[in-house]
Amino acid sequence: LKVLLTGSQGYLGTVLAQRLLADGHQVVGLDSGLFADCILGEPPVDPPTLRMDIRDVAAADLHGFDAVAHLAAISNDPLGFLSPQTTYQVNHLASVRLARVAKAAGVRRFLYASTCSVYGAASRQDVLDEDARLAPVTPYAVSKVRVEADLHDLADPNFSPVYLRNATAFGFSPRLRGDIVLNDLVASAVLTGVIMVRSDGTPWRPLVHVRDIAEVFSRVLVAPPAEVHDEAFNVGAAVNNLQVADIAEVVRQVVPGSRVAIVGEPSPDERSYRVNFDKLQTRLPGLPPSWTAEQGAAELYDAYRRYGLADFGRRFVRLTRLLELQAAGQVDSQMRATRAEFPVLPNSSAAANSLQAREIPEQGG
Ligand SMILES: NC(=O)c1ccc[n+]([C@@H]2O[C@H](COP(=O)([O-])OP(=O)(O)OC[C@H]3O[C@@H](n4cnc5c(N)ncnc54)[C@H](O)[C@@H]3O)[C@@H](O)[C@H]2O)c1
Numbered sequence: 273l274k275v276l277l278t279g280s281q282g283y284l285g286t287v288l289a290q291r292l293l294a295d296g297h298q299v300v301g302l303d304s305g306l307f308a309d310c311i312l313g314e315p316p317v318d319p320p321t322l323r324m325d326i327r328d329v330a331a332a333d334l335h336g337f338d339a340v341a342h343l344a345a346i347s348n349d350p351l352g353f354l355s356p357q358t359t360y361q362v363n364h365l366a367s368v369r370l371a372r373v374a375k376a377a378g379v380r381r382f383l384y385a386s387t388c389s390v391y392g393a394a395s396r397q398d399v400l401d402e403d404a405r406l407a408p409v410t411p412y413a414v415s416k417v418r419v420e421a422d423l424h425d426l427a428d429p430n431f432s433p434v435y436l437r438n439a440t441a442f443g444f445s446p447r448l449r450g451d452i453v454l455n456d457l458v459a460s461a462v463l464t465g466v467i468m469v470r471s472d473g474t475p476w477r478p479l480v481h482v483r484d485i486a487e488v489f490s491r492v493l494v495a496p497p498a499e500v501h502d503e504a505f506n507v508g509a510a511v512n513n514l515q516v517a518d519i520a521e522v523v524r525q526v527v528p529g530s531r532v533a534i535v536g537e538p539s540p541d542e543r544s545y546r547v548n549f550d551k552l553q554t555r556l557p558g559l560p561p562s563w564t565a566e567q568g569a570a571e572l573y574d575a576y577r578r579y580g581l582a583d584f585g586r587r588f589v590r591l592t593r594l595l596e597l598q599a600a601g602q603v604d605s606q607m608r609a610t611r612a613e614f615p616v617l618p619n620s621s622a623a624a625n626s627l628q629a630r631e632i633p634e635q636g637g
Contacts, residue, residue: 273493274298274336276379277319278326278370279343281308283449284385284441284482286316288341291486292493293319302326302333303344304609306594307447310587313579316446325608327366334377341489342367343385345415346607348451350591352412358606363415368422375431382433383489386420388478388506389413390437391545396476399513401548402437402504409543420504427502434492434500438485439478439508439547442568444575450588453477453519454565458572459584461527472536473517475544480508481563491556499555506547509562513546519565526569 275292279285280301292299301321322333326344334340345363346352352359371382391400392407408414423433442454450459461467488507492500514522520532553559563571585592597603604610 273338274300275493276300276302276334276337276340276374277343278302278340279345279347279385280321281305281318281447282343282347283307283445283447284438284485285343286318286447287445287482288343288486288489289319290316291483291490292341295490297493300337302329306597306603306607306609307590310448310593311446312444312448312575312588313446325366326370327362327608329366329370329373331373331377334374334379337374337377337379339381339383339493340370340374340379341383341385341493342370345385346412348590349389349410349412350451351594352410352415354591354594355605355607356411359411360415360418362607363412364418364422367419368426371423371426371433375426378430380430380432381493382423382431383492384419384423384433384435386416386435386437386504387413388437388439388508388545388547389543390417390420391547392543394545396474396544396546399546399548400506402506402551413543424502432497432501434502435504436485436488436492437504437506439480439506439512441482441485442479442565442572443481443483443563444571445482448588449590450584451590453516454479454523454568455572455588457520457523458527458569459576459581459588461523461530462573462576463581463584465530467520467523467527467530467532469516469520469532469534470537471516471534473515473520473534475516476546477514477516477519477543478508478545478547478549479512479514479519479565479568481568484509484559484562487559488552488556491559495556503555505552505555506549507552508547508549510549511562512565514565522565523569526566526573 281303299319304325346359390406392409420435
């Protein structure tokens with residue numbers, strides 16, 4: 273298939289691009305490049321990539337594609353709070369516009385990277401399946417709920433949107449994110465010896481490995497329409513339905529000499545949700561066993577030691593990165609790259625090993 277992959281230079285997109293290419297698809301990326309140079313280890317080889325903002329996509333850009341995998345977004349809660357209006361413009365309005373343009377161009381399948389954050393502050397007893405009430409608590413999550421609803425209105429026999437509600441991702445990607453809970457806690461353990469849990473550790477935060485997400489997108493792309501058309505899927509596995517304190521304990525067992533500190537600060541992040549992942553297993557039988565949090569923590573520990581964590585906060589914490597790009601005039605207040613080339617900031621050796629700018633350590637995506 274000929275697939276347009278938006279957000280192809282992000283954390284998930286970089287891994288998904290490689291997976292879709294390995295599957296034999298013809299992949300074209302689309303990304304404004306906000307984090308293109310935030311790389312850990314060997315630089316990835318990207319597919320041919322349209323360097324553009326999704327707000328500027330035109331009909332001609334979608335010509336000839338069979339499918340779109342839409343990942344580009346202002347993609348976590350602290351970024352979403354930076355400018356809720358811009359978050360709605362990019363995540364909601366531009367996503368729906370992209371889908372309309374794609375449908376008009378004859379694209380038949382539209383995989384949408386949604387999130388389990390749509391369940392928001394759920395009852396701690398419930399295990400939520402795809403029919404559960406959506407209760408988003410942040411502009412980021414609200415934007416995702418709105419897109420799902422508007423894509424549903426576009427669904428018809430020739431256009432199949434699929435809503436992939438990913439759990440919080442973890443694991444190695446050449447374009448790492450340091451602001452998601454497991455990746456963050458392993459880095460914290462390596463750099464400081466302390467696994468700092470800011471909440472009281474009780475929120476449920478289901479996890480999923482980046483390569484398991486890529487596996488699901490790869491399967492859904494070619495699944496029979498009857499299995500996926502206009503359907504939502506929770507993407508993750510029961511084994512990774514964990515509370516934040518459990519995640520911290522996993523990290524402690526992997527990083528020698530580290531210890532857990534549960535601080536119990538009040539947090540604006542009220543999310544807590546346990547999620548039922550059965551539908552995915554039923555509709556896509558034969559998925560390989562999921563990566564566990566332990567395996568992911570070990571993988572990250574190896575990668576962090578091999579490649580080093582200098583400048584961790586500046587390179588891999590999205591909020592810090594964007595604020596720096598804005599201060600340098602490379603990205604404007606609407607989160608548009610202001611120059612034709614990718615925004616690039618030099619790495620600073622003075623800020624080596626800095627974790628200071630990290631905001632909310634228990635982030636989901
Ligand atoms: N990482 C997670 O834990 C997680 C969990 C659930 C859902 N998701 C969703 O998956 C998708 C990918 O997440 P990620 O972790 O790879 O995020 P990311 O921030 O690493 O990547 C997002 C990419 O989108 C690009 N982008 C942002 N605004 C753009 C614009 N206006 N035009 C063009 N490109 C733009 C950025 O440059 C970046 O490369 C997002 O939609 C996110 O909401 C992520």
